[in-house]
Structure formats: structure tokens, C-alpha cells
Amino acid sequence: MGKESNYVRVMIHCPVTGRGIPTGLTAEASTWQARPIGLNRVSCPACKQIHAWSKPDAHLEGAGGS
Numbered sequence: 748m749g750k751e752s753n754y755v756r757v758m759i760h761c762p763v764t765g766r767g768i769p770t771g772l773t774a775e776a777s778t779w780q781a782r783p784i785g786l787n788r789v790s791c792p793a794c795k796q797i798h799a800w801s802k803p804d805a806h807l808e809g810a811g812g813s
């Protein structure tokens with residue numbers, strides 16, 4: 748117990764602004780790779796549109812930029 752701080756935000760890049768935006772999901776880096784993620788939608792705080800995304804679009808905050 749006491750390892751909940753390993754959770755980080757799941758991010759995508761807004762295709763309009765190119766900015767990293769949070770998807771609203773959180774994940775643990777150690778389990779992210781094996782975690783199944785279907786098609787999701789996110790209300791984008793950067794451009795105010797709805798973006799559809801799936802796991803190949805996503806990265807964990809602090810990993811791979813943003």
C-alpha cells in the first residue's frame with residue numbers, strides 16, 4: 748500500500764494546437780503498457796473541440812514530451 752503516487756495523467760496531443768492535453772484518465776507507468784484502452788473522446792481544453800483518441804495517440808505525462 749501507499750504507492751498511489753505512481754499514477755500520472757494520460758495525455759494526448761491536440762491535433763489543432765499541438766499542445767499536450769490531459770485525457771482525464773490516469774495510469775501507472777508500470778501497468779500502462781499492458782493496459783487495454785479502447786476508443787475514447789476528450790473535450791479539449793486547448794481548442795474547445797472534441798477529439799477522438801485511442802491508445803497509440805496517448806502517452807503518460809512526463810514521458811515523451813508535453
Ligand SMILES: [Zn+2]
Nearest residue numbers: 761763791794
Ligand atoms: Zn484540441
